[in-house]
Amino acid sequence: MGIKKTVSVLGLGRMGSALARALVEEGYEVTVWNRTPKTIENTRTAATPQEAFKSDVVVACLSTYDVQQPLLSNEIKVLVNLTSGTPEQARQTAEWARTNGVEYVDGVIMAVPQQIRTAQAKILFSGNENHHVLHAFGEPVHVGEDAGLAALYDLALLGIMWSAFTGYLQAVALVGTEGVTPEQITPMAAGWLADLGTMLPEMGHVTQTRQYETDVSALDINVSGLALLTEANRAQGLDVTLPKTLHDLYERAQRNGHGAHSIASVIEEIRK
Ligand SMILES: NC(=O)c1ccc[n+]([C@@H]2O[C@H](COP(=O)([O-])OP(=O)(O)OC[C@H]3O[C@@H](n4cnc5c(N)ncnc54)[C@H](OP(=O)(O)O)[C@@H]3O)[C@@H](O)[C@H]2O)c1
Numbered sequence: 001m002g003i004k005k006t007v008s009v010l011g012l013g014r015m016g017s018a019l020a021r022a023l024v025e026e027g028y029e030v031t032v033w034n035r036t037p038k039t040i041e042n043t044r045t046a047a048t049p050q051e052a053f054k055s056d057v058v059v060a061c062l063s064t065y066d067v068q069q070p071l072l073s074n075e076i077k078v079l080v081n082l083t084s085g086t087p088e089q090a091r092q093t094a095e096w097a098r099t100n101g102v103e104y105v106d107g108v109i110m111a112v113p114q115q116i117r118t119a120q121a122k123i124l125f126s127g128n129e130n131h132h133v134l135h136a137f138g139e140p141v142h143v144g145e146d147a148g149l150a151a152l153y154d155l156a157l158l159g160i161m162w163s164a165f166t167g168y169l170q171a172v173a174l175v176g177t178e179g180v181t182p183e184q185i186t187p188m189a190a191g192w193l194a195d196l197g198t199m200l201p202e203m204g205h206v207t208q209t210r211q212y213e214t215d216v217s218a219l220d221i222n223v224s225g226l227a228l229l230t231e232a233n234r235a236q237g238l239d240v241t242l243p244k245t246l247h248d249l250y251e252r253a254q255r256n257g258h259g260a261h262s263i264a265s266v267i268e269e270i271r272k
Contacts, residue, residue, distance in 0.1 A: 004028050007133055008052035009059045010071060011083070012038045016061035018113035019082070019137055023059075025117065026136035031055050050075060057133055065089040074100035080133055082107050082123075086155070087148030094127055094147030104128055106147045108154035111138060126150040164193060170233065170242050177236040203264045210268075212261035219266070220259040223250045 004027055009020040012034035020040045023030045030043040033052040039045050046052040053075040062068040065085040072079070072093075079102050081093055090106045097104035105128045111121035121138025125131055127147035134140035143149045168189055172182050206212060226247035233240045249269055258265035 005056035005132070006031070006054075007057045007059060008033065008046065008055040009043075009061065010034075010049060010052060010068075011060060011062040012040065013061070013063065014113045015082075015109060015116075016059075018116040019059055019061055022117045022136045023133065028133070028136065029055075049073070053077075059133060065093065069093070069096075072096065072102075074102060076102045078103040078105070078130070080105045080107060080131075082109055084108060084154060085151055087146075087151045090126075090151040091146070091148040103130065104147070105131055105134070106150050107131075107134060107140075108150045109137065110154070110157060124150045124153050166242055168193075170238070173238050174233055174236060177238065203262075206262065206264040207267045212258065212265040214260075214262035216262060218260050219250060219254050219263060222263055223247065223254050223259075226250055 006029045007023050008031040009016055009023065010033050012020060012032055016032075016034070017038075017040060020030055020032050020043055024040070024042045030040075031046050031052050031054075032038070032040050032043045033046040033049050037045070049071050050073065052058060053073060055077075057078045057080060058076045059080045059082060060068055060071075061082045062071070063083070065083060068081075068083050079093075079097055081090070081104070085093075094104050094106060096102075105125055107123050107125035109116075109121065109123055111118075111123075115121045116137050119139065123131075123134045123138050123140045124143050125134060125140055126143050126149035127145060129142055131140045131142070143153050171185060171189060175185050176182075226243060230240050230243040230247050233243055250263075250266055253261075253266045253269045256269065258268065
């Protein structure tokens with residue numbers, strides 16, 4: 001059995017703490033550093049980031065790149081960057097690493113801290129394929145050579161999450177105005193989301209062929225539906241930002257000639 005590398009974790013917030021514990025459980029010798037002094041069982045606490053840089057690998061999980069960048073140094077040997085950012089920020093950090101002789105892995109965590117070390121935790125990473133420590137956190141998935149790709153996937157997938165969760169919250173608020181409880185609508189909502197998921201492969205395909213003819217549901221009828229949804233929310237005294245925004249986007253696609261087309265044609269407006 002080979003000797004395990006030593007690993008430091010910079011940032012012991014909700015996620016960084018879970019990562020440090022996972023590395024300990026995986027048998028690594030772990031050093032931790034946090035701005036506000038904090039300890040994690042069975043790890044060594046570094047008084048300064050420089051002390052943490054002595055490890056073979058440094059895993060960074062800070063709130064933002066703005067916070068992270070001033071902490072980085074060319075004393076780091078291998079940087080595994082798990083701080084969320086834009087693709088451009090990831091590429092700039094990869095370039096900083098290249099010019100400073102630091103080996104670099106860019107990753108994003110598609111999980112909450114409680115899911116770390118479970119099969120549900122997907123760790124998308126791009127650029128350097130040298131990903132040994134990522135196995136301690138979940139399932140590593142390499143998404144490409146460009147260092148910005150993991151961040152791109154991350155934001156795209158989170159966009160789906162934020163849209164779907166907000167749609168659910170709007171639904172709970174709407175039925176709640178008539179005394180329907182979340183417990184009553186949630187099983188229907190969860191089943192509905194799962195059914196909608198089965199439609200994505202076909203929708204994705206159509207965004208590429210741009211053959212939007214449909215015998216399922218035309219945009220015209222969906223624009224009418226979104227007007228009804230907006231009106232019903234307004235009548236119940238609720239905020240209509242979400243339904244109105246969707247209505248306006250769909251209506252723009254309708255005005256631009258997609259009334260008889262499928263919902264997939266809305267991508268023509270989004271791509272503008
Ligand atoms: N939590 C999740 O479910 C989740 C899921 C996927 C990805 N992520 C990503 O993981 C990263 C960390 O998230 P988190 O949930 O752990 O956040 P968090 O609990 O708010 O922790 C933020 C971390 O950043 C540090 N920090 C903030 N400002 C700093 C500064 N000016 N200088 C030095 N350190 C500073 C904090 O140190 P102090 O303790 O001293 O404040 C703490 O260690 C984020 O990029 C997030 O998007 C989180």
